[in-house]
Amino acid sequence: MARNMRVLLIGADRSPATLAEERLRALGAVQVERASRLSSTLLGRLRSDRRAYHAAVVWHELLESLDRLSLRDYAALSRRMPIIALMSLGDWTRGRSGAVLADGWVFLEADLAELPTIVRLAEAGYWTAPNSLVGPQRHSLRRRQAVLALSIDQIKVLGQLAGGHSNREIARQLRLSEAAVKKTVHDIIRHLGLSNRTQAAVMAFSVRLGRDAMAPERPHLPV
The missing domain is CATH 3.40.50.2300 (Response regulator)
Structure with missing residues (x-):
């Protein structure tokens, strides 16, 4: 030293x-x-x-x-x-x-x-x-960082995906059109480098983002 x-x-x-x-x-x-x-x-x-x-x-x-x-x-x-x-x-x-x-x-x-x-x-x-x-924590940290780079609206939709909701149910919960929800889901999947909405839901769970993601401010994702 x-x-x-x-x-x-x-x-x-x-x-x-x-x-x-x-x-x-x-x-x-x-x-x-x-x-x-x-x-x-x-x-x-x-x-x-x-x-x-x-x-x-x-x-x-x-x-x-x-x-x-x-x-x-x-x-x-x-x-x-x-x-x-x-x-x-x-x-x-x-x-x-x-x-x-x-x-x-x-x-x-x-x-x-x-x-x-x-x-x-x-x-x-x-x-x-x-x-x-x-x-050993690097993969989890990178996932959290990727989710935190989403917009607040995208995080809300991702939280709904984690709850297993369809686009129609998400549209009703968040008072959006189904077309807007569909585009947001597509943008989330593309941003996170995933293949489908199921993978996005799994990633949301992996960073402890669930049904509470509808909060008006960006959620704190604890380590």
Whole structure:
């Protein structure tokens, strides 16, 4: 394990990031320094700081909210050091896209003791993901991610399919025309890369999406 690894934690004022900091400090090989947010001021300090950071660990919500100006700061930071997105597995399954800007991911639910390895790989130019994305759960996680990419109306129809309802019954339940339901079912099957409505219903059950999918907001699909 690398000795005296120096990590900049950006977003340290967020409670999940504080928890991550406590876990990281417990690792003798990692020195953690804090910053509340990504800013031009922080970037200026980094330019004048002769001590090199091995990586910046950024709370993922900061990556979601980058505007044009802060994107420029982010690009400048990423040229100086690898960026590791810190997030929960639940945020990933809900389709948070900002993490794609990072050079690696670390999840709060994963063992943060792996962070030195993730940092070293990012320094070497590798994109990394925790074992929870590439281990036994990967197929289930990918199914959930595919379902979450559906529109709210499509999720409602998919929930009805999981209940074994016909197009006519779905149309009556959701107050749609049968033609609209038929098209939506076709779009769902195509989007999920399936062959028929039965496969779509099975996938809905596999991600715990059932009759309650008629809720007006996008449902949370727990891990």
